[in-house]
Amino acid sequence: MARKLNHYLSWSGCRCRIFNVGRYRREAYASMQQQIGGTETVNGLSQRAQKGSCDANFFDSGNQVAAEIRQMAATMALEDMLRWLDEEDEDEDETSSIVTRQSSGSLNGAPKLNFKRYDRVAIFDATNSTNERRNWILEMCTSPERRGDKPTGVVFVESICDDQELLEENYRYKISNSPDFDGMSKEEALEDLRNRVQKYEEQYETIQDDYLSYIKVFNLSTKLLVNHIYGRMAKELVPALMAWHIGTRPVFLCRPGQTISGITTDGEDYVARNKIDSKDPRFMDMSSRSKRKSFRGDSLGPAGKQFREDLLDFCYDEAHSFMFKRASVRDMADTGTSLTGLAQPEGVVYRGSMEENRSEHREPFPLRIMTSTMPRAIDTANWEDYQFRINQMSNLNPLDKGDFAGMELEEIKKVNPAWYEKLERDPFGTR
Numbered sequence: 001m002a003r004k005l006n007h008y009l010s011w012s013g014c015r016c017r018i019f020n021v022g023r024y025r026r027e028a029y030a031s032m033q034q035q036i037g038g039t040e041t042v043n044g045l046s047q048r049a050q051k052g053s054c055d056a057n058f059f060d061s062g063n064q065v066a067a068e069i070r071q072m073a074a075t076m077a078l079e080d081m082l083r084w085l086d087e088e089d090e091d092e093d094e095t096s097s098i099v100t101r102q103s104s105g106s107l108n109g110a111p112k113l114n115f116k117r118y119d120r121v122a123i124f125d126a127t128n129s130t131n132e133r134r135n136w137i138l139e140m141c142t143s144p145e146r147r148g149d150k151p152t153g154v155v156f157v158e159s160i161c162d163d164q165e166l167l168e169e170n171y172r173y174k175i176s177n178s179p180d181f182d183g184m185s186k187e188e189a190l191e192d193l194r195n196r197v198q199k200y201e202e203q204y205e206t207i208q209d210d211y212l213s214y215i216k217v218f219n220l221s222t223k224l225l226v227n228h229i230y231g232r233m234a235k236e237l238v239p240a241l242m243a244w245h246i247g248t249r250p251v252f253l254c255r256p257g258q259t260i261s262g263i264t265t266d267g268e269d270y271v272a273r274n275k276i277d278s279k280d281p282r283f284m285d286m287s288s289r290s291k292r293k294s295f296r297g298d299s300l301g302p303a304g305k306q307f308r309e310d311l312l313d314f315c316y317d318e319a320h321s322f323m324f325k326r327a328s329v330r331d332m333a334d335t336g337t338s339l340t341g342l343a344q345p346e347g348v349v350y351r352g353s354m355e356e357n358r359s360e361h362r363e364p365f366p367l368r369i370m371t372s373t374m375p376r377a378i379d380t381a382n383w384e385d386y387q388f389r390i391n392q393m394s395n396l397n398p399l400d401k402g403d404f405a406g407m408e409l410e411e412i413k414k415v416n417p418a419w420y421e422k423l424e425r426d427p428f429g430t431r
Contacts, residue, residue, distance in 0.1 A: 001157070001159065001244070002018050002020070002123050002125040003018070004240075004244055005123055005237070005240065006018050006123055008236075008240045009121050009236065012236060013119070014119045014120070014121050014233070015119060015120045015121070016120075016121045016122070016123065017081075017084060017122055017123070018122075018123045018125050019077045019078070019080060019081040019084075019122060019123065019124055019125060020077070020125040020126075021070075021073050021074050021077045021124070021125060021126035021127075022125070022126075022178070022180075024073035024074070024076050024077045025052070025054070025069065025070055025073035026051060026052030026053065026054070026179060026180070027052055027073075028052070028069050028072055028073050028076075029052040029054055029058070029069055030050060030051060030052030031052075032069065033050075033052070051179050051182060052179075053179055053180045053181070053182055053183070054066075054180055055180075055192055055196075056192050056193075056195035056196040056198075056199055059196050059199040059200065060199050061199070061202060061203050074126060074133075077124065077126070078124060078137065078140055078141075081122045081124055082140070082141070082147075082152065084120070084122060085120050085122050085150075085152055086150055087120075119233065121233060124137065127200060128156065129200055129203060129204045129205065130203055130204070130205050131205050131209070134156060134207070134212070137154065138154055138212075141153075141154050142154065153213070153231070153233075153234070154212075154213065155213045155214065155215065155229065155234050155237065156207060156212060156213070156214040156215070157214070157215050157217065157237070157241070158206065158207050158214060158215070158216045158217070159217045159220075160206070160216060160217065160218050160219070161218070161219050161220070162219065163219045163220075163222075166219055166220055171190055171193055171194070172190075174193060175189035175190060175193055181193070210227055210228070211228075212227070212228065213227065213228040213229060213230075213234065214226075214227050214228070215227075215229065215237060215238065215241060217241055220244065220245055221241060221242050221243065221244055221245060224238065224241060224242055226238060249322070250318060250322055252315070252318070254311065254380075256300075256304070256374065256376040256377040256379075256380045257300045257301075257303070257304030257305065257306075257307035257308050257311075257376065257379070257380045258300070258301055258303040258304040258307065259299060259300060259301055259304060259376055299375075299376070299379070300376060300379050300380065304376070304379075304380065307380070308379070308380050308381075308382075308383070311380065311381075312383045312385065312386070315365070315367060316365055319365035319366060319367055320365055323365070323366065365386075367388055368388075368391070369381045369388050369389070369390050369391065370390075370391045370392075370393055370396065371390055371391070371392055371393070371396065372392070372393065372394070372396035372397045372398070373392045373393070373394050373396075373397055374397065377396075378390055378392065402431075404416075
């Protein structure tokens with residue numbers, strides 16, 4: 001969850017960084033192992049010991065030595081996090097928090113505008129599963145005595161899961177990616193992880209203090225409970241957490257089908273040339289609206305319609321193949337959308353082979369379609385056999401070239417070389 005949240009917040013324009021307490025804990029434990037064995041025996045330590053890998057006994061509440069190491073690791077991570085939030089450890093290679101912009105206008109030699117960004121978000125990635133640990137985090141982040149005039153807002157995200165299938169999926173992901181399980185067989189790693197979870201459950205205390213800002217996520221995103229979530233950044237978390245799942249889905253991108261003969265479109269689907277003769281007998285019986293669509297290049301031609309049918313066959317095969325693969329690794333009869341992100345079509349049971357299913361029926365398949373608002377794009381995905389809902393999104397439309405609409409880049413270069421040079425220097429800022 002921490003990585004997804006980091007990617008989402010970074011994509012939305014925030015300075016975001018993860019402070020993973022597990023990494024600090026492994027470094028501290030590896031250092032302790034070396035000190036116990038002596039520097040001359042470092043090379044003789046097992047690979048797991050050198051990496052600081054910890055088994056389930058390390059998380060036992062009765063293991064006082066381990067508890068001290070875990071608290072030390074959490075303290076180090078939190079102190080590093082607060083220094084980063086306060087910009088005290090700014091890396092030279094990172095973008096400075098002082099952002100300078102030069103006005104794009106040329107009137108009166110517009111001066112540079114300087115402003116400071118405060119949209120830093122740190123993710124304290126740890127199992128903060130007790131009231132004592134959460135109160136300690138609040139004290140460290142918000143206490144006026146500790147933080148002075150730099151208090152830090154805190155939002156707790158608690159993940160609650162009692163769906164056994166989801167748990168098993170998360171366990172498999174955990175043992176495949178955590179260094180704690182390096183050198184273990186899959187069976188050994190799963191057993192150790194289950195024992196660790198049991199150690200956590202013995203100490204676990206759910207958040208009940210409604211004075212705190214928190215988001216509780218039940219079974220991945222089946223249900224969310226939100227308390228005291230205010231401000232732009234805190235509210236950014238809610239839709240992100242609602243949308244996440246651990247399933248995978250194929251995503252396909254395609255261009256609209258070829259338009260009616262005589263219409264030529266450019267690389268961005270604008271009509272570049274129109275060679276249709278309005279007196280052509282093919283268009284005499286058309287309505288005025290259909291004629292306008294034809295002249296704009298909005299109507300699919302024979303090749304475009306054939307492409308539409310081939311696209312339907314392709315999507316059918318790919319969607320059913322995907323569902324069969326998922327059914328081959330788990331029983332999907334009772335699986336909800338929280339795991340796969342896809343619900344089975346009613347009455348369809350994925351059993352046997354693709355060939356067997358195809359010979360019996362051609363049922364609807366799970367698919368979500370998004371197109372631009374251009375009629376030819378909508379027509380390409382408008383299948384008579386299956387009337388899927390088409391989500392029209394204007395942000396999928398090609399960029400408007402303004403005076404250069406219909407021109408290829410090479411043509412623009414000849415017509416206005418100065419503007420083309422600006423486009424090459426700054427393609428996203430040139431209008």
